[in-house]
Amino acid sequence: MKQLILSLIFALITNQVFYSQDYKLQSLGGLSYSVENISSNLDIYHFGKNPAWLANSYENDILDIAPYYNDEWGNYSYKFAPFSTRNTGSDFIAIYNLGDAGTFKGFSNYNYQTRKENYRALTYESYNGEAYFFTDTTTGTTNYSGPSIGFSHGIRIYQNLFLGLEGNYQILDGLKNVYSYAISLLRNVNSKVGLAYKIQAFSAGIDYSFNSFQERIEASDVNLLSIQTYLWRGETNRIELREQQQEFKIIKNSNSLGLQFAYNNNLNTSLGFAAKYSTSNTSFIYPITNIETEDGYSNFEEIDMKLQGKYKFDDQILLGFSSGYFQNSSWTQNSIKNLLIWEWNYSDIHLGFGSSYKLFNNNLLTAFEYEIHSIETDSSKYIDGKSSSLSNFLHKLKLGFDYNLIEETSILFGYNFLYGNHDFTKGGSDLVAHKFTFGTIYHYSSEIIFAPEIEYASYKTNDNRYKNSLGLFFNMRFLQ
Amino acid sequence: MMRKLLLILIFGITFWSCTENPPSQVDGETDLTIYAIWDTTSSKTDGIPLANAKVILTSEYGVKIYYTNSEGMLHLTHLPSSTYQISARANIPNQPNRMIVGNLKNVEIVSGNPVADTIFTELVSSTGISINEIYAGGPINNIFFFYDQYIEIVNSSDSIKYLDGIQIYRVSGTNDGTADPGTDWGEDGDIDGVTYAFKFPGNFGEKNYPFYPREFLVLAQTAYNHQNSVPTAVDLSHADWEFYNQLSASDFDNPNVPNLSNIRLDRTTDFFINLTSDIVIMVNGKDAFWEDGMDIETILDGVEYQSSSNSTKTLDDRIDKGFAFSPSKYSGKSMQRREASVDTDDATLDWEIIDAASPGGM
Numbered sequence: 001m002k003q004l005i006l007s008l009i010f011a012l013i014t015n016q017v018f019y020s021q022d023y024k025l026q027s028l029g030g031l032s033y034s035v036e037n038i039s040s041n042l043d044i045y046h047f048g049k050n051p052a053w054l055a056n057s058y059e060n061d062i063l064d065i066a067p068y069y070n071d072e073w074g075n076y077s078y079k080f081a082p083f084s085t086r087n088t089g090s091d092f093i094a095i096y097n098l099g100d101a102g103t104f105k106g107f108s109n110y111n112y113q114t115r116k117e118n119y120r121a122l123t124y125e126s127y128n129g130e131a132y133f134f135t136d137t138t139t140g141t142t143n144y145s146g147p148s149i150g151f152s153h154g155i156r157i158y159q160n161l162f163l164g165l166e167g168n169y170q171i172l173d174g175l176k177n178v179y180s181y182a183i184s185l186l187r188n189v190n191s192k193v194g195l196a197y198k199i200q201a202f203s204a205g206i207d208y209s210f211n212s213f214q215e216r217i218e219a220s221d222v223n224l225l226s227i228q229t230y231l232w233r234g235e236t237n238r239i240e241l242r243e244q245q246q247e248f249k250i251i252k253n254s255n256s257l258g259l260q261f262a263y264n265n266n267l268n269t270s271l272g273f274a275a276k277y278s279t280s281n282t283s284f285i286y287p288i289t290n291i292e293t294e295d296g297y298s299n300f301e302e303i304d305m306k307l308q309g310k311y312k313f314d315d316q317i318l319l320g321f322s323s324g325y326f327q328n329s330s331w332t333q334n335s336i337k338n339l340l341i342w343e344w345n346y347s348d349i350h351l352g353f354g355s356s357y358k359l360f361n362n363n364l365l366t367a368f369e370y371e372i373h374s375i376e377t378d379s380s381k382y383i384d385g386k387s388s389s390l391s392n393f394l395h396k397l398k399l400g401f402d403y404n405l406i407e408e409t410s411i412l413f414g415y416n417f418l419y420g421n422h423d424f425t426k427g428g429s430d431l432v433a434h435k436f437t438f439g440t441i442y443h444y445s446s447e448i449i450f451a452p453e454i455e456y457a458s459y460k461t462n463d464n465r466y467k468n469s470l471g472l473f474f475n476m477r478f479l480q
Numbered sequence: 481m482m483r484k485l486l487l488i489l490i491f492g493i494t495f496w497s498c499t500e501n502p503p504s505q506v507d508g509e510t511d512l513t514i515y516a517i518w519d520t521t522s523s524k525t526d527g528i529p530l531a532n533a534k535v536i537l538t539s540e541y542g543v544k545i546y547y548t549n550s551e552g553m554l555h556l557t558h559l560p561s562s563t564y565q566i567s568a569r570a571n572i573p574n575q576p577n578r579m580i581v582g583n584l585k586n587v588e589i590v591s592g593n594p595v596a597d598t599i600f601t602e603l604v605s606s607t608g609i610s611i612n613e614i615y616a617g618g619p620i621n622n623i624f625f626f627y628d629q630y631i632e633i634v635n636s637s638d639s640i641k642y643l644d645g646i647q648i649y650r651v652s653g654t655n656d657g658t659a660d661p662g663t664d665w666g667e668d669g670d671i672d673g674v675t676y677a678f679k680f681p682g683n684f685g686e687k688n689y690p691f692y693p694r695e696f697l698v699l700a701q702t703a704y705n706h707q708n709s710v711p712t713a714v715d716l717s718h719a720d721w722e723f724y725n726q727l728s729a730s731d732f733d734n735p736n737v738p739n740l741s742n743i744r745l746d747r748t749t750d751f752f753i754n755l756t757s758d759i760v761i762m763v764n765g766k767d768a769f770w771e772d773g774m775d776i777e778t779i780l781d782g783v784e785y786q787s788s789s790n791s792t793k794t795l796d797d798r799i800d801k802g803f804a805f806s807p808s809k810y811s812g813k814s815m816q817r818r819e820a821s822v823d824t825d826d827a828t829l830d831w832e833i834i835d836a837a838s839p840g841g842m
Contacts, residue, residue, distance in 0.1 A: 226756060226787060228808050233507075237541045237560045242756075242787045242808060279499060288790070299500050331502040337561055339507035339591055382506040385558030 027439030029414020102155025140178030802828030
């Protein structure tokens with residue numbers, strides 16, 4: 001649920017992958033603060049996402065090559081959405097420790113996405129909380145493909161002061177292979193600048209990021225038929241558009257300011273605090289009489305705060321906790337008539353704790369994390385004559401097992417359980433989800449690691465809607 | 481250094497505190513009350529509530545249909561703000577064959593401002609003959625086939641009419657781009673812009689071709705079973721009449737179907753009409769000289785159809801005050817009057833898109 005909302009800040013594939021967790025944590029079902037791992041360190045970079053601290057985060061050079069295949073299918077989805085989505089691609093991540101010149105991280109990805117039985121949707125993002133939708137009249141297959149590249153560089157600039165820069169660029173081409181034969185061109189640019197300062201065991205950081213996203217959709221039928229599409233204002237009111245060729249543009253911009261604090265005594269205790277304040281807006285532009293006109297406009301305001309801690313009791317036991325507060329307030333207006341059509345607020349407070357314990361001469365690691373989220377939503381869809389106010393508890397349980405089979409090889413197993421009362425975005429209640437992960441880590445040599453992994457997840461609601469997913473990953477890490 | 485960090489933080493927070501505010505007025509807070517009444521007396525203020533009348537609301541959001549309650553009232557909330565055309569129509573109680581209709585034009589419904597209005601319905605007066613259906617867009621196909629076009633006319637009166645001399649026009653001319661089709665170019669009381677002109681046999685006033693009450697006649701562009709060409713097309717081999725250009729060397733002529741003949745002698749093609757936007761006019765033939773335009777008083781019916789609600793209507797308001805919304809081309813859909821007997825000279829409210837062609841009232 002929270003990931004859904006986080007998507008509002010345009011966490012497209014680039015950003016999601018760029019800070020993606022380590023393959024070991026992924027195979028352990030997504031555990032984080034309950035286990036020791038470089039990717040779950042409560043430092044300014046891994047926890048606070050501030051590139052300035054990258055200079056302190058890695059000692060070795062690393063090259064990760066990670067091809068993947070992921071398929072999800074089911075009818076537990078938004079109104080205008082595909083029945084199934086398949087992603088195939090590969091991540092390439094390289095980290096270089098440049099000594100006094102800091103640490104550089106480069107990233108590239110090429111993703112090929114196939115959306116089958118895409119119900120009427122013409123836009124890349126099915127739903128982001130905005131009241132505007134652009135659809136045609138058909139259900140068909142849509143393909144998106146394209147590269148994304150990025151870099152991150154952290155460097156010490158003065159004594160204990162660090163500077164970091166980050167940039168990501170993604171471009172995607174899309175085509176719906178059935179009338180209206182809509183062609184999409186997406187461009188997503190993200191940049192971030194950060195500062196970090198260290199005082200003994202304490203460190204603090206501040207960063208600013210800017211994101212610019214644009215999607216242009218052109219529909220013109222290969223058979224020269226007139227294109228019939230619908231511009232939805234809200235859920236129930238739509239305008240039929242019929243032209244020989246149609247264009248629609250979505251422009252999103254966001255600004256974020258982040259603050260991070262971390263404490264790490266290098267012995268047994270670490271604490272991390274990260275706060276982010278973001279504003280973003282979306283313009284929906286449709287050419288009326290050949291003049292590009294903003295028909296709709298959405299505004300988002302977010303606060304995201306997290307506090308996590310780890311305490312290493314001894315060599316066998318690690319204790320951790322997590323807490324956080326997330327708030328999103330948004331509204332959408334009809335720009336032509338200057339009327340408010342949707343307004344909603346969302347807040348999520350969570351508390352969690354976890355622990356890991358090593359057994360059998362430290363050959364078996366067992367870990368768990370439990371989180372409870374208290375979610376409040378307040379939605380007013382004025383133009384649709386609907387309003388709702390919901391309270392929801394979301395329970396998340398994560399289990400992970402890591403067994404060192406032989407010296408070079410370990411096998412990992414993870415399980416997630418999720419239960420929520422309501423899902424106000426997709427509808428339905430009593431959402432139950434199970435996720436299983438299984439992976440192995442094989443040290444081919446001291447410099448080469450292979451880590452294949454398989455994931456399976458299923459979601460189901462009490463009205464028998466479901467979504468399943470299957471993921472296959474093959475991570476190759478080269479160390480120097 | 482910490483002081484600098486604090487300054488940056490304070491500056492950032494100050495910068496972000498200028499957040500945007502949403503509009504103060506919300507869309508959908510509308511309150512529309514419509515009273516539909518009908519009147520058997522000369523005093524409209526004493527009209528009788530029209531229960532269970534169909535109320536048609538047309539706006540940029542399309543067509544929405546509701547019904548009045550037993551008090552003749554319709555109360556709607558949460559309509560999106562827009563300009564609405566509203567029509568109420570029903571059969572006169574206990575007289576199922578007689579339709580009463582009333583319209584409200586350009587009703588501005590704005591959020592926060594309740595609107596209450598009354599529709600006075602009246603018995604529809606008809607000249608008797610009107611255009612009932614226009615099938616222009618062609619069947620579902622990908623070879624650009626549209627030769628199964630047809631126009632359906634109806635005699636909605638209770639008396640026999642005669643087709644002798646009646647003319648059918650396609651009106652899309654623009655006088656070399658200087659004027660709109662279907663307007664009175666010379667402001668001399670006639671409608672200009674004729675592209676094609678075809679005529680029933682005979683002359684105005686003659687009575688050789690009767691048109692019986694409640695009868696529908698299909699005027700085919702080509703009276704042929706077009707399913708031989710495209711399986712989804714319309715079989716017009718049994719059409720009542722056929723447009724036939726006697727000046728064309730290639731126009732197909734079904735010998736079993738009588739013809740409307742071309743009277744614009746500089747045109748050698750069949751009676752094609754645009755697939756999604758055009759004007760069709762039917763005149764009684766009293767004004768046989770079309771070159772200077774059609775005298776308005778001779779026009780039996782005229783319909784403009786357009787593909788978009790944003791399109792500009794050009795047909796003179798004295799002929800029709802709106803335009804029909806056409807379906808997509810090559811969709812197999814057609815345009816038809818909501819009720820065959822109702823012609824309020826406002827095609828926006830009188831016409832609707834139907835899912836399939838229905839020649840002869842099928």
